[in-house]
Amino acid sequence: MIPVTYYLIxxxxxxxxxxxxxxxxxxxxxxxxxxxxxLNGANLSFxxxxxxxxxxxxxxxxxxxxxxxxxxxAIGLALVILLFRNRGTVNIDEVRSLRW
Amino acid sequence: xxxxxxLFFAFVAVASSVAMILQRNPIYCVxxxxxxxxxxxxLYLMLDAQFxxxxxxxxxxxxxMVLFLFVIMLLNLSREEGGMFRIxxxxxxxxxxxxxxxxxAMVMSYPGGGTAPPVEGSQAGFGEVEQIGTLLFTKYLLPxxxxxxxxxxxxxxxxxxxxxxxxxxxx
Numbered sequence: 018m019i020p021v022t023y024y025l026i027x028x029x030x031x032x033x034x035x036x037x038x039x040x041x042x043x044x045x046x047x048x049x050x051x052x053x054x055x056l057n058g059a060n061l062s063f064x065x066x067x068x069x070x071x072x073x074x075x076x077x078x079x080x081x082x083x084x085x086x087x088x089x090x091a092i093g094l095a096l097v098i099l100l101f102r103n104r105g106t107v108n109i110d111e112v113r114s115l116r117w
Numbered sequence: 118x119x120x121x122x123x124l125f126f127a128f129v130a131v132a133s134s135v136a137m138i139l140q141r142n143p144i145y146c147v148x149x150x151x152x153x154x155x156x157x158x159x160l161y162l163m164l165d166a167q168f169x170x171x172x173x174x175x176x177x178x179x180x181x182m183v184l185f186l187f188v189i190m191l192l193n194l195s196r197e198e199g200g201m202f203r204i205x206x207x208x209x210x211x212x213x214x215x216x217x218x219x220x221x222a223m224v225m226s227y228p229g230g231g232t233a234p235p236v237e238g239s240q241a242g243f244g245e246v247e248q249i250g251t252l253l254f255t256k257y258l259l260p261x262x263x264x265x266x267x268x269x270x271x272x273x274x275x276x277x278x279x280x281x282x283x284x285x286x287x288x
Contacts, residue, residue, distance in 0.1 A: 018119065019119060019120060019123045019163070021227075022224060022225070022227060023123065023127075024160070024164070025224040025227065026221070026224055027127045027130070027131070027160075029217060029220045029221060029224060030131055030217075031130060031131070031134060031153075031157075032217075032220070033213050033214070033216065033217040033220075034131070034134045034135060034138060034213075035134070036212075036213045036216060037138055037209055037210055037213040038134075038137065038138035040205075040208075040209030040212065040213065041138065041205060041206050041209040041210075042138065044143060044194070046143055046185060046188060046189060046194070047138075047143060047146055049185075050137065050146060050147070050150050050185065051138065053150065053177075053181070054134055054137070054150065054153065057153065057154065057157055057177075060157075060169075060173075061157060061160060061161075064160075064161055064164050064166045064169055065164060067164070067166065067244075068164040068165055068166070068244075071243065073243060073244055073248050073249060073252055074252065074256075074257075076166055076168060076169050076244060076249055076252075077249065077252050077253060077256075077257050077260075079166075079169050080169070080172065080249070080253070081257075081260055081261075081264055083172060083173070083176055083177065084264040084267065084268060085264070085267065086177075086181065087176065087180070087181055087268065087271070088267050088268055088270070088271035089271075090181050090184055090185070091184070091271040091272070091274070091275045092271055092274050092275060092278070094184060094185070094188045094275075095274065095275040095278040095279045096278065097188060097192075098188065098191070098192070098278075098279050099278055099279065101192050107192065107194065
């Protein structure tokens with residue numbers, strides 16, 4: 018059997034890579050994908066703990082997280098399309114003003 | 118044998134995600150993220166979470182990533198142009214590693230760390246659709262309803278935001 022610690026380390030590494038992606042990329046779509054990667058890292062530790070304790074509740078949390086991720090992506094991509102329509106760019110460095 | 122599967126999936130997931138955040142072409146980014154999703158689904162299968170593995174592939178790799186692909190193709194994005202301030206990348210990596218350290222310390226101090234998880238077969242049908250469905254419609258009924266309303270809000274929000282002639286579009 019694989020110790021649960023291995024899964025937790027892997028999930029932390031995925032979360033770290035997602036954070037780095039959010040911080041270093043300037044394409045708004047890739048930033049959203051970095052957030053997806055972070056959510057996946059969190060999901061992995063939910064499932065690992067569900068297996069560890071023999072309770073399926075962790076699976077329900079993953080289910081709900083995936084629902085929230087779908088809603089977030091729908092709204093986020095709608096905002097990206099709006100941004101592109103109004104500014105002609107999705108580079109978040111160029112979207113600095115707080116007024117439109 | 119199981120350890121080899123774990124190492125394989127973990128390697129594919131980490132390598133694909135590192136490649137994803139370094140890749141300049143957004144289309145390749147999406148494809149690499151789908152690789153990450155599929156290897157994580159393999160890890161879910163190893164953790165006896167069949168239902169979660171299936172929705173990981175169907176919803177995440179199948180629906181959410183296709184949405185990303187649609188938007189990238191709709192906006193006709195090509196390579197990202199340069200021009201970020203020079204210390205952004207090293208600063209980001211340092212900050213992320215600083216964030217990682219306390220998490221790693223916490224994982225290492227986990228009391229069950231290093232021991233094997235409980236023996237397989239203590240619960241028949243663990244992680245299968247029947248058990249998940251029973252939980253979803255009894256213990257977690259209210260969260261499921263809230264999630265349904267959240268999805269409805271997301272649908273309406275996306276339509277309102279991207280419709281032409283609204284205040285948000287300025288037309």
